Amino acid sequence: MEKYYRANIIEEDFIELINEVTKSRIDKYGNIHEKLANRLDEESKEYSVLQSPVSYYTTINLPQGDIMQGFYFTKDAKFLFAVVAKKEEAGAEETYTLYRLSPTGNILDKMIMKNCGHGTVLAIEENKGEVYFWSDVPTGIKGKRLVRFKYKPNVIYYPSSSELEKYDNFGDTEVVYPVINDNYIILCRKTPSSWQAEKRFLVDVKSGKDEIISSIEIPVNLYWMQGITADSDYLYWLSGDTNGEKLPMLISRFRFSTGKMDVQLPLNYGEGTGGEAEGNYKEPEGLFLYQDERGAKSLFVGVVTGSYIDRNNKVFAYHSEENFVKFLGLKSQDIPKNPQVMQQKAITGPDGRWLFYVRAGSKIFDTLENFKGLATIYCEPGVLDSPSSDTSCRILANIQDVGIGNLINIDWKNRMWFTSIIKSNGALLPWQRVSTLGTSDTDWMNLQLLNGARLAWSYTPQYRQVNNRLQLKGSVIRGTSDIIGNLPVTHRPLRQVRLPVVGDGSLNTGRMTISTNGEIVINFNGLEAVWIDCEIDLNI
Template structure:
């Protein structure tokens, strides 16, 4: 069963059924009952779910319930088409009833006003609030949740607050809307303006927002704010630069006048150095290359794939590149075919110098050098070999720093 109980709030206290200031009261029925209180008028209402699933709401004086006096001031029987309860509140002899199931599947989202004086339905309205910034409910999900009547203690003016939840499982967004009297609309408008944030950067509890379900690429998503994606979610994003490697934060900065935004990814890891990548995405969805930001003073080395018969003779010294502070860094040991002008690797666009850079790199197996060209089109080429004993030359040592501009 269930009891009607009352207890004073005490910070940090643990209460149990036999002590701790808990008082029990008679609810005068044997049904599942939900109470709400109208403190201003000294009323309490009991919503009872009867055996046939009908909802009956009774109005009583709060003082009578405290004294154990069984006196009903008025009753409302809720019509069957408003059966699905999502919250109710009272104001004197007025009962506000909030109904609606998920996405209006069976029961539409509505607010209804009843009178305890004669049990009549005075008004009912449809509720379609809760849309996201794109005019749709986040992840195609919406469910009404709870209402509350507020009365200004000085003016007596009223506001009816209604909650709605949107978003997929694990990504729920709780939103509150209000039907205001004219005076309260101005009052709350001023309060909001004082702390107004034009962009909803995080959830109300300070946690990062979650990405919408079904997102295929990050360049499709440009909504300003702070987001978090799980490792499994990164695997579904075609343009994530390090899929399946960790969870990541995504920060999207406000757009410029042309509508371009900056997307910044930060890897969630404590056992490895923090990894930060950033890029620009234009208003029409064109994305630049991800650039890694050094966060530890260490260069962000990445392997360079080889081509045209070139090989890494030692797995500990693969051909690698890094970009930092306007400079290109290249290192590794490479066995390169001895023909003149062979292209053995290609740098990504973000690591290409504006002008061709020519370097002399030592070779192994004999005393000598190989001319290596880092071209503006990204190709790394090997040219003439000058060596004491050319036939003994094996791989080429590369350890170069090139100014990109």
């Protein structure tokens, strides 16, 4: 006997209706949505973010002169990651640094992938609250190997590191650039004669299963690849060389369902206010499709401009309406890099950490040459004009005007302070030891020589303070003036002091005068060079 329901629907029809509704939750890509409404909502957004107007988002504050290769947001937009590559040794594989930054581009920490390649394209994966990256590393035999690793600040990984999860079924080509989009992973492979993007299930790759869902052949005129990202059925491809000299700068969109390109836009933004790129340099670098938990999307595009020593790592975005408001809120917290017009209002980044980050081999002065205001600075070990060049340090900068101001630092032992004045000739004056906490004693410090005066007989002119007594030592050859040096404020006598000085092996004497303004004047009296060894009481 047939069962009838209201509106005369029999049981068999009712079951078929349920099945039909269930099947309708599956979209054309095989994704099962929780509700039919979710599927329809998702398809309504399929117009592509490229239809949105492009807008400037931020400039990533990387170490001076560095060019980003790619960048990646976490889903909650709490962190932004950026990659910088360096060729450290001739004949060796490149090394890339993965920086973790605030969402507006201020450095928090980093990890180094030593000899692991250029880091051109990585895939970011969030798993149980942890951030993982996928990359390719050299195998030492042929091609590249696909790897996965957890982001860990302040560590160095090598291609052989046990912390790298290795997937050997997916390598053996020149590159294996990965991109992750929800449950899928895109592996973009390059051989000498082709580029192919393969779409696979992420779970298959993790289990070692070598199965391609669909693939796209990239046209030869787009081989100068600068960034890859993916969104459901779409693959976005950024291409073009510096200033578009050989190949134009383009964003191309392909569909896995057809294997064809359906949209292509010129990258015609990124220049300065005058209509030209800063330093006459412009290159696309990095592409990332961001999607939050609501499904709101943004396509971020990297554009680098500026001279070799002053790169501007700019980020632009095609936002959905929801994300435009979201990232505008984040952008409002941004602190401009090297502001030239406005007075700096904050001494730290929006996250409370340092405002500027100076990398080993770079200079503090170069970072601050266009800066005005207060700022905190973090220096890596090896910064060329750092007071603690063998260790990291933090510095407070107080710049009254461009090229005029001072810097204060406490060293890694938490016991010494330094100060330095920025000069307009592109350098810092020598760092001076101000005091030791709890005592007036200082270590030996090099005397700042002036007017062409220089050391004689390999004995460097130096000074130090022991209690209230100033000690000088070393030898000096006269320059263009009798004024051979200057002492810092904390090491000057209360009254002018005159002392005899002698030459090497000579009975002749000259006269050294140390003034209350710190000036050291030597009357050489016919001597070419003199010893300045002496000790004076600063308080008499």
